[in-house]
Amino acid sequence: MGTQERIVVVGASLAGLRAAATLREEGFAGALTLVGTEPHRPYNRPPLSKSVLEGDDDVSLPGSEEIDADFLGGRGAVRLDDGARTVTLDDGAELPYDGLVIATGARPRRLPGDRADLAGVHVLRTLDHALELREALAGVQGRVVVIGGGFIGGEVASTARAAGHDVTVIDAAEPMARVLGGTVSSWLAGHHRDNGVDLITGTRVTELTGEDGRVTGVRLDDSWTVPAGLVVVATGVVPNTEWLEGSGVRVDDGVVTDDRLFAAGHADIVAAGDVARWPHTLFGDETVRIEHWSNANEQGAHAARNLLRGPLEAVPFSQVPALGTRVHGTRVQYAGLPHLADASTVVEGAPEDGRFSVAFTRGGVLVGAATVNFPKELTRLRKAIAAGESL
Numbered sequence: 001m002g003t004q005e006r007i008v009v010v011g012a013s014l015a016g017l018r019a020a021a022t023l024r025e026e027g028f029a030g031a032l033t034l035v036g037t038e039p040h041r042p043y044n045r046p047p048l049s050k051s052v053l054e055g056d057d058d059v060s061l062p063g064s065e066e067i068d069a070d071f072l073g074g075r076g077a078v079r080l081d082d083g084a085r086t087v088t089l090d091d092g093a094e095l096p097y098d099g100l101v102i103a104t105g106a107r108p109r110r111l112p113g114d115r116a117d118l119a120g121v122h123v124l125r126t127l128d129h130a131l132e133l134r135e136a137l138a139g140v141q142g143r144v145v146v147i148g149g150g151f152i153g154g155e156v157a158s159t160a161r162a163a164g165h166d167v168t169v170i171d172a173a174e175p176m177a178r179v180l181g182g183t184v185s186s187w188l189a190g191h192h193r194d195n196g197v198d199l200i201t202g203t204r205v206t207e208l209t210g211e212d213g214r215v216t217g218v219r220l221d222d223s224w225t226v227p228a229g230l231v232v233v234a235t236g237v238v239p240n241t242e243w244l245e246g247s248g249v250r251v252d253d254g255v256v257t258d259d260r261l262f263a264a265g266h267a268d269i270v271a272a273g274d275v276a277r278w279p280h281t282l283f284g285d286e287t288v289r290i291e292h293w294s295n296a297n298e299q300g301a302h303a304a305r306n307l308l309r310g311p312l313e314a315v316p317f318s319q320v321p322a323l324g325t326r327v328h329g330t331r332v333q334y335a336g337l338p339h340l341a342d343a344s345t346v347v348e349g350a351p352e353d354g355r356f357s358v359a360f361t362r363g364g365v366l367v368g369a370a371t372v373n374f375p376k377e378l379t380r381l382r383k384a385i386a387a388g389e390s391l
């Protein structure tokens, strides 16, 4: 156990909450502060693109009500001095620390020219975003255009279709092709179309058009404009690391850590969740930044335990990433890192039956799996990936 007396956790969402709770569970009895830009107590994001859009307000995150820490909500860290060991907040307050957990997550990427000033243009990351989008969907006149066919774009498109809207999804490639490979993304493309979504692929958005301060369309690189009553920009996220500029913490599309989640070169700073980039020992030390719930959940706890143990006793983090979504009611899941694969094959079921699993291998060794309507298969393949099995 380390000798910290004051630990600061920056970022009050899933990873930060789990870190704070774990510090207490592991016996840390010193001063603990949890800082978060959002005014809300930590809440659960997955429902934001699912049940919340359908009218259910439950975003509760177990453990959020009884945080045994000073919770500073609505306040953001703007500077880290890792020499003096202080975090400066946006109101000028300085928080000294012996141990620091960085859990500042990520925010939606904006497109060049996506005109955030236009009414009717939405992103989806926070509870406030979701409530705004829900209200806008209820009153939308015209087509809902979703830019980006990834997990969140796919979920928003499904919800909007189920509510009876005309929906267009625009993506440079078939949905989730980079993450899930060709077989699953082709199936997904057909699934969207079968469910009435107008899916436009192989094109890029150049700008949003507007009239009287309201969005009216999405212009594509072939000069065609898709008319829009409401636009959701779902083109991925960027990690929240600006506050670390000028500090000695290394940032490269996320906070770069070692395999035990210590910020490179720091024995008193760990990072966890969507903001952390670490070398994954299971995948040949490939550095990864994972934007999934179970990763943030486990990593927040793991980083906290390692911070208390100190670098010498710390344990590498090597959980196999996994994510699930529902697109027009069908369960799509994946595990591991399919994008590392040099080969993939359907191992069970068949795409034409709408129930199948795909295994991804690199040099014959399993590195990823994707399933459609086949949760049992995902569990089996995820275990096989963790065991480093060959196909």
Ligand SMILES: Cc1cc2nc3c(=O)[nH]c(=O)nc-3n(C[C@H](O)[C@H](O)[C@H](O)COP(=O)(O)OP(=O)(O)OC[C@H]3O[C@@H](n4cnc5c(N)ncnc54)[C@H](O)[C@@H]3O)c2cc1C
Pocket (backbone or CB within 6 Å): 010, 011, 012, 013, 014, 015, 016, 035, 036, 037, 038, 044, 045, 046, 047, 048, 049, 075, 076, 077, 078, 103, 104, 105, 106, 107, 124, 125, 126, 152, 240, 243, 272, 273, 274, 275, 290, 291, 292, 293, 294, 296, 322, 323, 324, 325
């Ligand atoms: C709509 C939606 C649906 C999702 N659905 C799924 C799903 O079905 N399955 C799944 O596996 N994953 C899903 N995810 C992803 C999952 O929610 C994230 O992986 C998880 O929230 C990451 O947690 P985190 O704590 O690392 O970061 P975040 O949740 O991004 O939280 C970071 C927090 O830090 C705060 N912050 C940022 N900068 C500062 C600063 N300088 N000072 C203080 N605070 C700061 C932010 O305001 C934020 O509250 C979804 C995400 C979204 C947005």
